[in-house]
Each structure stands twice: as structure tokens, then as C-alpha cells.
Amino acid sequence: MRNEPLPPDVVAGSPAGRATLSSRAGALDGPRQEPGSLIDKYGRRVSYIRLSITDRCDFRCNYCMAEEMTFLPRAQVLTLEECLRVVSTFVELGVSKVRVTGGEPLLRHNVVWLLERIARLPGLRELVMTTNGSQLERFAPTLRAAGVGRINVSLDTLQPERFRQITRVGDLTKVLRGLDAAQAAGFDRVKINTVMIRKLNDDELMDLVDFAVGRGIDISFIEQMPLGDVGDARDNRFFSSDEALARLQTRHVLVPSAESSGGPARYWRIPGQQTRVGFISPHSHNFCDSCNRVRITARGELYPCLGSNDAVQLLPVLRAHPAEQQPLRAAIIDGMGIKARSHDFGSQMNSPQVVRFMSMTGG
Numbered sequence: 499m500r501n502e503p504l505p506p507d508v509v510a511g512s513p514a515g516r517a518t519l520s521s522r523a524g525a526l527d528g529p530r531q532e533p534g535s536l537i538d539k540y541g542r543r544v545s546y547i548r549l550s551i552t553d554r555c556d557f558r559c560n561y562c563m564a565e566e567m568t569f570l571p572r573a574q575v576l577t578l579e580e581c582l583r584v585v586s587t588f589v590e591l592g593v594s595k596v597r598v599t600g601g602e603p604l605l606r607h608n609v610v611w612l613l614e615r616i617a618r619l620p621g622l623r624e625l626v627m628t629t630n631g632s633q634l635e636r637f638a639p640t641l642r643a644a645g646v647g648r649i650n651v652s653l654d655t656l657q658p659e660r661f662r663q664i665t666r667v668g669d670l671t672k673v674l675r676g677l678d679a680a681q682a683a684g685f686d687r688v689k690i691n692t693v694m695i696r697k698l699n700d701d702e703l704m705d706l707v708d709f710a711v712g713r714g715i716d717i718s719f720i721e722q723m724p725l726g727d728v729g730d731a732r733d734n735r736f737f738s739s740d741e742a743l744a745r746l747q748t749r750h751v752l753v754p755s756a757e758s759s760g761g762p763a764r765y766w767r768i769p770g771q772q773t774r775v776g777f778i779s780p781h782s783h784n785f786c787d788s789c790n791r792v793r794i795t796a797r798g799e800l801y802p803c804l805g806s807n808d809a810v811q812l813l814p815v816l817r818a819h820p821a822e823q824q825p826l827r828a829a830i831i832d833g834m835g836i837k838a839r840s841h842d843f844g845s846q847m848n849s850p851q852v853v854r855f856m857s858m859t860g861g
Contacts, residue, residue, distance in 0.1 A: 535592035536830070538802070538837040542789055545595060546760055547588050550796045551581055551609065552601040557630050558666035559654075561693055561722055561735075565666060576798050578612045580816050584794055585616050587826050594623040595760045598646075601796065604633035610644050617645025624760065626650065628691070632668065634676025638683040648759075649680050650718075653690040655699045656709060664698065681713065687759075689716035689776075694737040703742055704749050711773045718763045718776035723804070739777035746775065761791070780805070786840035792833065800830065802837030810836070 536544040554569050555562075576584070585596055596616055603609055617625045626648040627641065634651065641649065653673060655661050661670040680688045692699070692706055703719065710717040719742050722735060743766070746752060752766040752775060759765075763776030793801045798813030810833040812826065819825040 536588075536834055538834040540837070540839055542787075542837070543592070544790055544792055544802075544834065544837075545593055546597070546791045547585070547593050547595075548597045548599055548791060548793045549581060549585060550599050550601060550794065551576070551578070551603050551612065552606045553796045554605050555600060555602040555630065556605060556632050557602070557668045559652075559664055559668075559693075560666065561664075561695065570797055574813075575796050576794075576813065576816075578606075578608060580798070580813070581612055582615050583816060583823075583826065584798070584812060586619055587823060587830060589619045589621050591827065591830060592621075594621065595626070596622060596624070597626045597628060597761075599628045602630050602632065603627060604629055604637050610637075610640055613641065613644040613646060624648070628652070629676075630665075630668070631673035631676035635672065635679045638676065638679035638685075642683040642685055647686045648689070649685050649687075650689045650691050651677055651680065652693075653677075653706070654692050654695070655702055656705055657702070660699065664695075677713070677715075681715070687716060688713075689718060691718050691720055693720045693722055694739075694742055695722060696735045696737040698735065700737045700742075700745075703745055707746055707750060707768075707773070707775060710775075711768060711771050714772040716774040716776065718778055720778040721780055723780055739779040743777065750775075762789075786838075789837075792837070800833045802833055805840075806836075806838045808836045808838070809833075 538544065552575065558565055558567070589596070598609075598613065598616075600606070606612075613625065613627075616622065625646050627646050628650040629652070631651040631653065634649070638649075651673065654664050656670070658670045661668055661673075677688070677690075690706070690710060692703075694700060694703070707717060719739060721737070721739060743752065750768050753769060755765045755767045755774065757765045757767075757774065759776075762778050762780075764779070765774045765776045767774060789803075793804060794812065795801065795809075798811065798816065800810040800812050802808070802810075810829055812829055815825050815829045
């Protein structure tokens with residue numbers, strides 16, 4: 499049965515009508531949608547979703563959000579039950595990996611309730627979480643027991659004062675205790691994510707790798723992305739993966755690896771060590787041709803591409819059809835039609851076309 503066209507208020511973009519037409523054209527011109535799978539009009543199979551369960555965070559990282567933020571009222575945020583419905587539907591459609599993000603996801607009340615139920619979904623291969631680490635000391639054992647397999651912790655510096663400068667309010671010692679707790683909890687893998695910022699933390703890249711090696715954990719270096727107006731001259735702060743790799747190779751032998759964690763990171767190995775060193779390079783090495791991901795924001799917006807403003811609004815579908823699954827399935831499948839071929843972050847550094855903050859999209 500063909501899906502009925504989505505109403506205009508369900509598809510958001512620039513403009514809404516174009517997004518709706520793009521979606522319908524993709525459904526007609528692209529590969530046929532196989533039962534139990536999500537394939538966009540360029541033939542890419544979506545197997546991985548990143549679900550933000552809150553836009554709130556107890557840090558104010560200067561590359562992620564403004565210092566003074568206005569957060570969403572509760573009525574505009576997906577309930578945990580709605581989060582579960584969304585994830586369940588994606589898994590029924592063939593998604594096998596779910597990453598729970600925020601904001602800071604561990605600030606969401608009853609988050610463990612949600613994680614336990616996601617982890618039990620038939621067909622789900624992996625449940626992972628990204629956190630700033632501030633609440634991890636308290637939550638790590640419970641997260642592991644709930645079924646979270648891997649944990650990523652954002653860590654951009656090992657210097658307490660610099661950590662406060664980047665996060666504006668954060669306490670490095672709490673994050674380090676959270677890492678201790680995560681390692682003690684026995685997750686399959688623990689990784690730290692570092693956003694590279696020239697003249698702010700690029701002098702610490704080698705120290706951060708040594709830190710990861712000393713703990714036997716992974717590390718990924720991320721090129722800064724132009725999302726939201728953070729009042730910063732990003733062109734002057736951009737630091738590429740190629741520069742980072744060249745600098746790290748002055749201290750470590752790095753061997754390219756074909757390993758994948760199911761996301762955009764490309765990994766290198768240090769012989770004789772457990773640590774994998776990854777690079778996420780949306781500017782210098784566009785990985786759009788193999789993109790297998792979509793994002794769902796805390797207010798139920800399905801963004802098939804991080805670098806695009808086009809989105810499908812799932813929240814009105816959920817609330818208009820609380821007892822029906824087919825309208826939600828149709829909206830999700832329709833969303834594959836507006837997944838862009840690629841993004842263009844390189845031309846957007848100081849004048850981003852994507853105006854939402856990273857904290858609003860989900861890290």
C-alpha cells in the first residue's frame with residue numbers, strides 16, 4: 499500500500515513545500531523501500547539513529563551553544579514513552595544501532611527506564627550513549643546493567659582551567675571520576691570524544707592520546723562543525739584531521755585500520771596498544787556517500803542530514819495517532835526522501851546555513 503502524502507506541517511525545511519515534494523520524489527525515483535529497511539533515494543541504508551532525549555545540559559561548551567540558553571518547555575519535548583515508540587518503529591524498520599544523546603542525556607528524569615526498554619527491543623544490536631561525563635560517576639553501573647554497551651565521553655582538555663574555559667561551568671575532576679566509574683562498570687568499550695579547536699586545545703592532542711593509551715580506552719578527534727551562531731570566528735579555530743594525524747605521528751606509530759564502530763569515525767591503531775585513535779572529518783574528508791545515520795531531536799524532529807535544515811516533524815504524528823503505528827512508520831519512511839546527498843560545511847564556517855545549535859540537534 500502506498501503511503502498517503504504527509505500534511506505540510508509535518509515536513510519542515512526551506513521551504514516546507516519543497517521538502518514534501520522532495521520526499522515524495524525520492525520515494526518514486528529512488529530505490530524501492532524494502533520491508534523492514536530504510537533506504538534513501540541515493541541507495542544508502544539507514545541502520546543507525548541518534549536520539550536526543552533532552553536539549554538541556556549542565557555545561558555551556560562554547561562551540562556547542564550560547565552562554566545564555568533558552569531551553570524547550572516540557573510540553574514540546576518527547577515524553578519517554580514517545581521516545582520508545584520512535585525507537586521501536588525505527589528498529590522494526592531495520593535500524594540496529596541506537597545512540598542516546600542530549601544535551602546531557604543523564605539529566606533526563608527516569609532515563610534508565612527508557613534505556614532498559616530500548617535494550618530489550620528485538621533486532622537491536624547495539625545501544626550506546628554520548629555524555630559529558632558530569633553524571634557518570636553516579637550512573638555508570640546502572641547504565642551498564644540497563645543494557646548500554648558502549649559509552650562516549652566528551653573531553654576536550656586535561657587542564658582544569660582550560661576545561662572551565664571551554665565548558666564555561668564544568669568541573670574536570672567530576673568528568674575524570676566519571677571515566678573511572680565507566681571503566682569499572684565494564685562497558686564493552688569506553689571512548690573519549692575531543693573537538694579540535696585551534697589555539698585552544700590543539701596543543702593537547704598528543705597528551706590526550708597518551709591519556710587514552712594509559713587507560714586502554716579509545717579516542718576520536720572531531721573537526722568543529724558550523725552549527726548555530728556561537729559568536730566565534732570558526733574559520734580561525736578550525737583544525738583538520740590531517741593536521742592532527744601529522745602531529746600525532748611525530749610521537750606515535752599509527753596504522754590505518756578497517757575497523758568501524760558503525761559511525762563516521764575512521765580509526766588508526768597504535769601497535770601493541772588497546773587504544774583506537776579515530777578521526778571524524780566532516781570538512782576535510784566528507785563521508786556522506788556512506789552515511790547510515792539520521793537524528794531525532796528532543797522535540798521529535800527527524801533530521802536525515804546534520805548539515806541540512808530539512809526535517810520531518812514526528813511529534814505531531816505521535817500525538818495525533820497515539821494508538822496507531824502506521825502514520826509514524828509512514829512519516830519515517832517519507833523522511834528518507836529528504837536525506838541530502840551531502841552537506842557543505844566547508845563554506846559555512848563563519849556564516850552557518852544550519853542555524854540550530856548542536857545541543858538542539860543532539861551530539
